[in-house]
Amino acid sequence: MYEIINKNVLNEAVTALKIKARFIAEKAQPGQFVIVKIDEKGERIPLTISDFDRNDGTITLVIQAVGVTTKKLSKLNKGDFIENIAGPLGMPTEFGNPKKAIIIGGGVGCAIAYPQAKALHNMGVDVTVIAGFRSKDIVILEEEMKVVSNSLYITTDDGSYGEKGLVTDVLKRLLDDGGYDLVIAIGPVIMMKFVALTTKPYSVKTIVSLNPIMIDGTGMCGGCRVSVGGETKFACVDGPDFDGHLVDFDELMRRNTLFCEEEAHACRLEESVNG
Amino acid sequence: MADMNPKKTPMPEQAPDRRNKNFDEVALGYTSEMATKEAGRCLNCKNRPCVGGCPVNVPIPDFIARVAEGDFEGAYNLISTTNSLPAVCGRVCPQEIQCEGKCIRGIKGESVGIGRLERFVADYHREHGKATPVNINRNGKKVAIIGAGPAGLTCAGDLARKGYSVTIFEAFHTAGGVLVYGIPEFRLPKSVVAAEVNRLKESGVTVMTDMVIGKVLTVDEIIAMGFEAVFIGSGAGLPMFMGIDGEDSLGVYSANEFLTRINLMKAYIEDYDTPIKPMKKVAVIGGGNVAMDAARCAKRLGADVYIIYRRSEVEMPARKEEVNHAKEEGIDFKFLTNPTRIITDENYKVTGIECISMQLGEPDADGRRRPEKIPGSEHILEVDSVIMALGTRPNPLIKKSSPDISVNARGCIVVGEDMQTSKENVYAGGDSVSGAATVISAMGAGKRAAAAIDKKLNEKL
Ligand SMILES: Cc1cc2nc3c(=O)[nH]c(=O)nc-3n(C[C@H](O)[C@H](O)[C@H](O)COP(=O)(O)OP(=O)(O)OC[C@H]3O[C@@H](n4cnc5c(N)ncnc54)[C@H](O)[C@@H]3O)c2cc1C
Numbered sequence: 222m223y224e225i226i227n228k229n230v231l232n233e234a235v236t237a238l239k240i241k242a243r244f245i246a247e248k249a250q251p252g253q254f255v256i257v258k259i260d261e262k263g264e265r266i267p268l269t270i271s272d273f274d275r276n277d278g279t280i281t282l283v284i285q286a287v288g289v290t291t292k293k294l295s296k297l298n299k300g301d302f303i304e305n306i307a308g309p310l311g312m313p314t315e316f317g318n319p320k321k322a323i324i325i326g327g328g329v330g331c332a333i334a335y336p337q338a339k340a341l342h343n344m345g346v347d348v349t350v351i352a353g354f355r356s357k358d359i360v361i362l363e364e365e366m367k368v369v370s371n372s373l374y375i376t377t378d379d380g381s382y383g384e385k386g387l388v389t390d391v392l393k394r395l396l397d398d399g400g401y402d403l404v405i406a407i408g409p410v411i412m413m414k415f416v417a418l419t420t421k422p423y424s425v426k427t428i429v430s431l432n433p434i435m436i437d438g439t440g441m442c443g444g445c446r447v448s449v450g451g452e453t454k455f456a457c458v459d460g461p462d463f464d465g466h467l468v469d470f471d472e473l474m475r476r477n478t479l480f481c482e483e484e485a486h487a488c489r490l491e492e493s494v495n496g
Numbered sequence: 497m498a499d500m501n502p503k504k505t506p507m508p509e510q511a512p513d514r515r516n517k518n519f520d521e522v523a524l525g526y527t528s529e530m531a532t533k534e535a536g537r538c539l540n541c542k543n544r545p546c547v548g549g550c551p552v553n554v555p556i557p558d559f560i561a562r563v564a565e566g567d568f569e570g571a572y573n574l575i576s577t578t579n580s581l582p583a584v585c586g587r588v589c590p591q592e593i594q595c596e597g598k599c600i601r602g603i604k605g606e607s608v609g610i611g612r613l614e615r616f617v618a619d620y621h622r623e624h625g626k627a628t629p630v631n632i633n634r635n636g637k638k639v640a641i642i643g644a645g646p647a648g649l650t651c652a653g654d655l656a657r658k659g660y661s662v663t664i665f666e667a668f669h670t671a672g673g674v675l676v677y678g679i680p681e682f683r684l685p686k687s688v689v690a691a692e693v694n695r696l697k698e699s700g701v702t703v704m705t706d707m708v709i710g711k712v713l714t715v716d717e718i719i720a721m722g723f724e725a726v727f728i729g730s731g732a733g734l735p736m737f738m739g740i741d742g743e744d745s746l747g748v749y750s751a752n753e754f755l756t757r758i759n760l761m762k763a764y765i766e767d768y769d770t771p772i773k774p775m776k777k778v779a780v781i782g783g784g785n786v787a788m789d790a791a792r793c794a795k796r797l798g799a800d801v802y803i804i805y806r807r808s809e810v811e812m813p814a815r816k817e818e819v820n821h822a823k824e825e826g827i828d829f830k831f832l833t834n835p836t837r838i839i840t841d842e843n844y845k846v847t848g849i850e851c852i853s854m855q856l857g858e859p860d861a862d863g864r865r866r867p868e869k870i871p872g873s874e875h876i877l878e879v880d881s882v883i884m885a886l887g888t889r890p891n892p893l894i895k896k897s898s899p900d901i902s903v904n905a906r907g908c909i910v911v912g913e914d915m916q917t918s919k920e921n922v923y924a925g926g927d928s929v930s931g932a933a934t935v936i937s938a939m940g941a942g943k944r945a946a947a948a949i950d951k952k953l954n955e956k957l
């Protein structure tokens with residue numbers, strides 16, 4: 222049993238839960254995730270560790286209420302318990318030694334891009350964050366991202382806040398200016414696909430964080446398999462980070478729709494490029 | 497004088513056309529009368545070949561003699577001197593190649609139903625037996641077990657009885673290993689497994705779930721926490737795929753994924769959250785217990801099911817009873833057939849599987865005749881789902897985080913005579929060492945490791 226010790230509603234669909242999980246907090250690294258099972262009858266779903274605090278033994282999960290479990294999780298409150306959390310799973314992000322990096326978050330993906338930006342910022346890297354949202358009312362983590370970046374660009378689909386347009390519009394402009402040696406993109410699959418297509422001609426290393434369907438998160442079911450550079454990989458153990466220039470995004474989008482038709486199972490395929 | 501009926505006392509079963517629509521247990525178990533009658537068929541022969549056929553040497557004729565006398569608790573006490581999971585083994589052991597395969601009665605008729613009797617005795621004890629509180633002198637030493645499958649549970653039970661403080665670290669949210677995520681409810685009710693795990697907890701074993709070793713803790717960190725020995729019973733859970741075209745399309749699953757959704761996550765029960773895709777026509781690839789279980793689960797979800805196996809029926813590694821049950825339930829076996837590619841529609845959903853017919857050639861290294869393709873025999877079976885039950889390998893997570901634990905080319909942990917790995921005070925056994933094998937062999941390994949750990953830690957005094 223894992224106790225929720227703080228709840229923070231970021232917007233009407235996105236909630237941050239700070240949870241006591243001593244062993245996981247001790248080991249977590251940016252880029253890793255946990256598998257959560259909310260109660261006896263719950264399913265096992267992967268959630269990226271958005272933040273962790275080794276001193277007080279907590280991890281923070283940011284949840285977008287889209288499916289059965291994420292909706293239930295969003296309704297939990299401080300003092301409630303989650304039955305099972307296993308992790309940290311997956312490989313930590315391999316940043317290398319970049320000098321100037323662009324971190325791109327799409328929608329709730331910003332919650333996962335944030336610890337990456339923070340880690341790079343703490344390493345002394347020049348960090349630019351591009352955060353894309355559908356509209357002004359769902360903008361999250363703006364203050365936090367500002368603190369860990371040298372410059373922050375916000376885009377909205379409808380132009381209600383920041384720049385009207387897509388994250389890739391800003392990205393292209395920045396890449397034209399040059400000097401960047403790392404791009405990390407986290408968000409809807411379609412956004413990551415277009416980010417990778419955008420950076421490809423510039424030959425800038427591009428890391429994406431994939432979110433396939435998972436059950437165990439330890440490599441024993443193969444449900445999370447993705448094609449990377451023509452090879453089958455298990456995202457839960459080989460990833461979730463992969464080289465964006467090698468990922469078969471179209472296949473991932475297809476596989477993520479597998480359970481869409483099942484009743485009560487909200488689809489993971491995000492309609493909008495900006496989540 | 498023994499009852500010389502050449503046939504085993506039949507075991508009551510749910511009728512095939514009824515049971516293939518539900519997940520309740522297929523074989524219903526003996527009544528006291530049936531058990532006593534079947535026990536009467538044992539000749540109690542002097543050289544006891546059955547005991548030699550049992551990987552943990554259950555004193556079979558002795559316990560059967562107790563059953564014949566109606567002393568079921570006495571029989572249980574005898575079995576449990578060497579077998580810590582009799583209710584499980586009675587249901588899932590391949591008796592026909594172990595104890596029953598050696599039974600003298602089997603020469604001229606059917607062997608004694610040893611498995612059925614073992615199950616009866618264990619079930620009787622679970623329902624009627626009184627817990628005998630045992631006062632164990634704790635020796636103050638801590639041992640860690642990684643993995644709560646039959647190997648880990650057995651090792652933990654033996655060490656706890658010897659006075660060790662035992663903690664099991666299990667990756668999943670439930671203890672049991674393959675017994676809970678792989679073998680279906682209709683063959684091994686999960687309440688039976690839970691009862692065994694509870695018995696272990698009552699004897700003082702701590703089970704910590706959600707602990708993926710290699711990730712949350714390394715073996716070295718476990719040792720640093722004060723555990724004097726570690727036993728790795730992490731199984732062989734890594735699924736294999738064929739590498740044919742179309743394997744990543746929608747509707748292709750590993751048997752592990754399919755069975756985990758159904759058995760561990762209970763996707764077949766309405767109010768559980770884990771989804772399962774409805775399927776009408778399913779091809780299961782493989783010929784082992786895993787393939788039989790996957791096929792019979794798919795049948796129970798309402799599908800028509802093929803089992804596609806590249807050799808012939810006699811080479812199938814599955815338990816005989818499971819093959820017979822699968823046939824009775826209407827599973828369509830395609831022997832000497834091998835898939836060549838998976839066919840999909842424009843949305844990448846499975847619509848069929850192309851197969852090629854095979855013939856048997858010369859025997860290969862393990863003595864089974866090698867299947868060879870018959871050129872030009874390609875044909876297509878229309879299916880909407882494909883389940884790959886091709887075998888599994890040990891998961892590399894622990895090895896990756898502990899490079900000083902040696903594994904062989906197949907990823908299996910290498911151990912010496914005493915079950916110790918290349919790392920001091922770290923032991924291993926079960927599927928993680930042998931590759932996918934059986935419940936009873938994993939238990940046997942857990943027992944041997946417990947004895948070796950006890951010996952080693954006592955020497956240290
Ligand atoms: C579908 C199916 C049907 C079968 N039918 C039969 C049958 O009828 N008869 C028979 O005798 N055998 C059968 N078998 C084989 C039998 O189940 C196995 O040989 C046996 O369970 C092996 O026991 P084990 O303890 O070595 O491993 P497992 O049962 O695999 O248990 C390993 C445990 O370790 C855990 N684990 C793995 N990695 C880690 C880690 N890094 N950290 C913590 N925990 C970890 C796993 O979650 C699991 O709980 C079947 C197998 C399958 C898959």
Ligand code: FES
Nearest residue numbers: 438440442443457
């Ligand atoms: S989630 Fe099961 S193998 Fe990755």
